[in-house]
Amino acid sequence: xxxxxxxxxxxxxxxxxxxxxxxxxxxxxxxxxxxxxxxxxxxxxxxxxxxxxxxxxxxxxxxxxxxxxxxxxxxxxxxxxxxxxxxxxxxxxxxxxxxxxxxxxxxxxxxxxxxxxxxxxxxxxxxxxxxxxxxxxxxxxxxxxxxxxxxxxxxxxxxxxxxxxxxxxxxxxxxxxxxxxxxxxxxxxxxxxxxxxxxxxxxxxxxxxxxxxxxxxxxxxxxxxxxxxxxxxxxxxxxxxxxxxxxxxxxxxxxxxxxxxxxxxxxxxxxxxxxxxxxxxxxxxxxxxxxxxxxxxxxxxxxxxxxxxxxxxxxxxxxxxxxxxxxxxxxxxxxx
Numbered sequence: 001x002x003x004x005x006x007x008x009x010x011x012x013x014x015x016x017x018x019x020x021x022x023x024x025x026x027x028x029x030x031x032x033x034x035x036x037x038x039x040x041x042x043x044x045x046x047x048x049x050x051x052x053x054x055x056x057x058x059x060x061x062x063x064x065x066x067x068x069x070x071x072x073x074x075x076x077x078x079x080x081x082x083x084x085x086x087x088x089x090x091x092x093x094x095x096x097x098x099x100x101x102x103x104x105x106x107x108x109x110x111x112x113x114x115x116x117x118x119x120x121x122x123x124x125x126x127x128x129x130x131x132x133x134x135x136x137x138x139x140x141x142x143x144x145x146x147x148x149x150x151x152x153x154x155x156x157x158x159x160x161x162x163x164x165x166x167x168x169x170x171x172x173x174x175x176x177x178x179x180x181x182x183x184x185x186x187x188x189x190x191x192x193x194x195x196x197x198x199x200x201x202x203x204x205x206x207x208x209x210x211x212x213x214x215x216x217x218x219x220x221x222x223x224x225x226x227x228x229x230x231x232x233x234x235x236x237x238x239x240x241x242x243x244x245x246x247x248x249x250x251x252x253x254x255x256x257x258x259x260x261x262x263x264x265x266x267x268x269x270x271x272x273x274x275x276x277x278x279x280x281x282x283x284x285x286x287x288x289x290x291x292x293x294x295x296x297x298x299x300x301x302x303x304x305x306x307x308x309x310x311x312x313x314x315x316x317x318x319x320x321x322x323x324x325x326x327x328x329x330x331x332x333x334x335x336x
Contacts, residue, residue, distance in 0.1 A: 005029035005047075005067045006240070009054045009102065010076030012039025014185040015117065015171075018178060018233040019073060021045050026237065031067055033060070034076065043183045055098030060105040071113040071243070072106055073236060074099065080191055081121065081144045088143035095147035096154075103158050113243040114166040115236055116155055120225075120253070121145030122170060125289040133295035134170075134251055141287045152251070159249045167239040167247075172225035172255035172294045174232055176315040177322035184322030185229075193265055194226065198319040201273040202327050208277055210262050212284030215291075221262035223291035225255035228309035228318070238305040252302060255294030256310050268316045 006023060010016040011032030016039070023030050024046020032049045041049055052059045054076040063069065077095045078084065084091040106114060124139035126132050140146045155166050175194040177184030185195050199205045213220045235254050260268075270276045299305060309315065 004070045005031050006071045006073060007031050007033060007060075007063060007067075007069045008047075008073045008075065009033045010039065010074070010117075011047075012036060012041060012044050012049065013075060014187060015174060015229060015232060016073075016075035017043035017045070017183045018229045019075070019236045020047060021178065021183060022230075022233050022237055023047075031063060031069065033063065038078075038187060040186055043186070045182060053098065055094070055101040057101045057105045060102055061109055064105060064109040064111060069109075070111055071115070071240065072102070072111055073115045073117075073240075074102060075117045077117065077148070079144065080189075081142050082191065084142050084144035084147070091143040091147045092150075095144070096150045099151040100154055103154055106164065107158060107162060111164060113240070114155060114159075114164055115239050115243070116151065116166060116168045118148045118152055118168050118170045118251075119145060120170050120172045120255075120292055120294065122149045122152065123292070125287065126292070131257070131293055131295040132253060134253060134298055156249070164249075165243050165247070166249045167243060168251040169232075169235060169239065169254045169299075170251065170294075171232060172227055172253065172292065174229050175226045176228040176230065176309065176318040178230060179309070179314075179318055181321055181325055184318075184325065186326065193224070193262060194269070194316060194319050197266060197269045197277060198316070198323040200277045201269060201320055202323040204323065204327070206278065208266070208279045210266075210279055210281045212288060213281050214284070217261055217290050219261050219263045222288055223259035223261045223293065225257065225259050225293040226265070226312065226315055227255050228307070228315050231256075231307040231309050234308070235299065235303065235305050238303040242303055247302070250298075250302060252299040253294040253296055254299060255296055256307060257294055257296040259291055259293040260312055265312065265316075268312045269320070272313060272316045272320055 030047030
């Protein structure tokens with residue numbers, strides 16, 4: 001194990017905080033950089049939290065130098081797809097330009113390893129949606145996917161021109177929460193299906209909207225590959241070990257390689273909640289692919305990674321449990 005700390009950008013956010021938890025439990029030293037625009041300081045369970053922006057090259061360079069950091073895990077990003085369509089420059093500014101500044105600081109300070117949080121949105125609407133493999137052409141259809149793809153290109157080109165080695169993980173649909181119940185997804189106005197459905201179940205929202213029931217799928221609703229956030233987090237630790245062992249720069253899908261339809265997810269929520277949640281059906285949204293499922297052959301061939309929560313009921317159970325934690329916290333706030 002390296003004695004050098006790891007810089008985790010966006011480590012107070014949903015996915016980053018789960019990675020920080022696993023890193024801390026393994027005994028790694030962690031420096032978290034987060035501007036807390038969407039993250040929460042209390043979600044950082046290990047290491048030191050520095051409040052600041054990833055695009056602040058001077059700040060990042062100082063952190064890299066002072067702590068002799070040789071590894072960066074980069075999660076900091078805006079991630080709401082509809083917002084990226086209505087406000088693209090916000091996404092190019094934060095996701096792409098800030099990543100460029102971060103990479104400049106890494107290059108200036110001889111960082112060796114870089115693990116990047118990317119997305120299946122880089123594929124757009126793939127021709128063979130039942131198993132997206134990494135060699136598929138990228139054709140993002142929104143600024144979120146494009147901003148991430150541009151960051152992939154920068155990282156690829158910098159690694160080719162320097163000694164930096166990287167792992168890019170393209171996430172599919174991340175869901176669930178820490179099984180210990182200490183952290184979870186606290187994003188306001190979240191758009192991810194399982195999070196929204198769990199909010200409906202606990203009464204935070206009135207109903208769940210299903211966008212599209214006429215897709216060419218088994219039950220007419222969209223099919224997605226849902227991965228539990230703790231399994232996704234453990235893939236980052238496996239990526240870290242891979243790079244420390246001398247692994248070459250690579251890009252991999254991160255999912256389970258199987259899909260569940262919207263209706264199947266709703267059934268799982270109803271089953272675990274104990275009663276049906278209110279649902280209304282809406283027309284399709286522009287640009288939603290009928291199915292988006294990962295081909296995961298590469299990640300299993302490359303990393304020493306074994307998912308432990310590959311079960312839609314476990315994903316839903318941990319999501320529901322976290323929503324109850326959030327409701328209890330809100331109820332217990334002073335002045336309520």
